[in-house]
Amino acid sequence: MTNEEQRKKKSVEKFEELCKWSKNSGFDLKSYSQTHNESTSVSPKIDLLLFLIVTLVSFYCRLWRLSEPSEVIFDEVHFGKFTNWYLKGEYFFDIHPPLAKLILAMVARACSFDPTFGFDSISAEYPSNINYTCLRMAPSIVSSLIAPVLYLTIREIGCSVYGAALAALMIAFENSLIVESRMIVTDAFLIFFLSLTVLFLIKSTKYKPFTTRWYxxxxxxxxxxxxxxxxxxxxxxxxxxxxxxxxxxxLSSSSRNATQSSFIDLIKHYAIKASIVIGTTVAIFLACYYFHFELLPYHGTGDVFMSHQFRLSLSDKDNAPRQSQIGVQTFWEKFFHLNQVMHNSNMAINTTHPYSSKWYQWPLFMGTAVNYWDKWVSIDGDNLRKRIYCMGNPITWWLVALGIFLIAISLFLFAVSIVFSRMRNVNLHEIIILKNNNNNIRKKENEKRKLIKKTFISYTRFNYFIDHIDNYLEIIVFLFFGYILSLIPFVLITRVTWLYHYLPSLLFGILSFSFIYDLLLKIFIKKKYFKLIITMIIISLITFGWYFFRPLTYGLPLSNENFQKRMWLENWRPNK
Known part of the structure; x- marks a missing residue:
C-alpha cells in the first residue's frame, strides 16, 4: 500500500469516527464535508481553462515590452560578459555554479549571438545588430512556466482550484520575480528548477515503489x-x-505498518530513493563543471583567481594547445580547486551597498528595493524618470508572511493535540453525554443547550482541522522547512545580500499560504459563491499590487511625485 493510500485509509477511519461523535450534536459533519466537496469539485474543462489562463497571464507579465529598455540593466553587465566568454572559449571566474550560465550560452549560440558587444557598463546602449532580446527570452520563458507548475502542485496536493489559481497568480504577478525574469540573469532558472523539484517530489509519493512512474x-x-x-x-x-x-x-509509514517486514521494506525503499536523489544530484552537478571546463579552454580574465597549475591547463587562443608542464591536469583537480576558490571568494566579499538588505527584513518586506536601471526622459515638456526596481508585490509578500505564521500555528496546534489526545477524547465524550442529558430540559435553559451545541461544533471543526493537518503533515513540514532553510544560508553568511535572495523562500511561502488558505476555506466556508468571492477579492488585491508597481517593474516613465507614492515604507528607500 502506497503512502497516499495509507493516508487516505487513515483519514477515512478518523473521519467516520468523528462523524459518529458529531451526529449527537446536531452538527452533521458528513453533510458538511460533502457540501464542501461538491462546491470545490470542477469539471476537467474548467480546471484546464484556469490552468491556461494563469499560464497566459504569466507569459504576458514577463514578455511584454521585453526589448525595453534597449540598454544594459544591472547584472546583465556580468552575465552578458560570461556569455561572450563562453562563445569565445576564454576562461572566466564566477562565485556560482555554471548551469544557468551554460543555458544562456547555449541560447546565445542557437541565436547566433554576436559576442563582440562588451557589456561594459550599466545603461550602455545595445547596438542594432546585437540580439539581446534573444538572451532575455531564456529566463523570461522559463519563469513564465513557474505559475502553471505551481497550479499543478497545489492541485496535486489535493487542494481546490481556488488555492491552485491563487498560488499561480501570486507568482505570476510577483514584481520582483518579473524583474529578475526580464534580464540576462539567472535567478529565474533557480526558482523554476525548485518548483519542478516540489511538484515531482509530491507526485512521487503517490505511486508504489519501483513502478515506472515512481522511478x-x-x-x-x-x-x-x-x-x-x-x-x-x-x-x-x-x-x-x-x-x-x-x-x-x-516514520509515518512505519507507524501505519506495524509488522517488522513492512518497516524493513520501507527502509529499503527510501534507501534506494536516497541513492537516486544523491546519484542524480552528483551526476548533474559534475556534468555542469565538465562542460564548463570544456567550453573554456583558453586563457582569460579568470586566470588571476586560479593557481599556477590550473592556468597551465589552459591554452593561448592564437596558438595550438600546449602541453602542461606537470602533465594533463585531471578533471577532479580542477573541480575541487575551482570550488574551493569560489567558496573563499564568496566568503571574502565584505563590501556594502546602499541597496542591500538583511534576511530578517525580507519576510515583512522591510528590505531596501534595488535600483537596477534609471534614465531621465522628456515627455511633452515634462522631465520624467524611468526606473527599474527589484521590489516585491507587497500584497503577496505580506500574505506569505501570514501564511507562514498560520502554518507555524497549525503545526503547534497539531503537536498540542497529539500530546493531549486522550484528554481531548474524554472531554469530547463528556460534551456528548452532557448534550444528551439536557435534551429534555425546559425552554428556559435553551441558551445553555445552544452553548453546549456551539461548543461541540467548534470542537468538531477543530478535530476536522487537526485531522487534515495530520493527513498532509509531511507536505506541510516540507513546505515550512523549505521556506526556513532557504533563508538559513543568508542568516549564516556575512556578505552583502539583496532583496531577490528571498525568492526561493517566497516560492515555498506562496505554496504554504495557498495550502492553508484552501484548508480554511474547506473548514469554514460552505457556499461555493462565498469561496469564489473571497478568492477573487484576494486575487484582485494581488493584481492591484502588480499593476500599481508596474512602472517600476517595466521601466515606465514616472514623475517624482508618483514615484514617492510608491515608496510606501521608508525602508524601501536606499540607505544613503
Missing part, C-alpha cells in the same frame, strides 16, 4: 534539485528540507 517522478524531482544546486549552492537548503520530508514519510 520517473523520483528522477525528475532529483534532477530539479540537482539543477537548482547547479545554479546556486544556496539551494542546498531545499535539499535538507527534502531529506526531512523523506524521514517523516518513513
Amino acid at each position: 520517473l517522478f523520483t528522477a525528475v524531482s532529483s534532477a530539479g534539485l540537482a539543477c537548482s544546486i547547479s545554479v546556486k549552492l544556496t539551494a542546498l537548503g531545499v535539499g535538507a528540507a527534502l531529506a526531512i520530508f523523506q524521514i517523516l514519510i518513513v
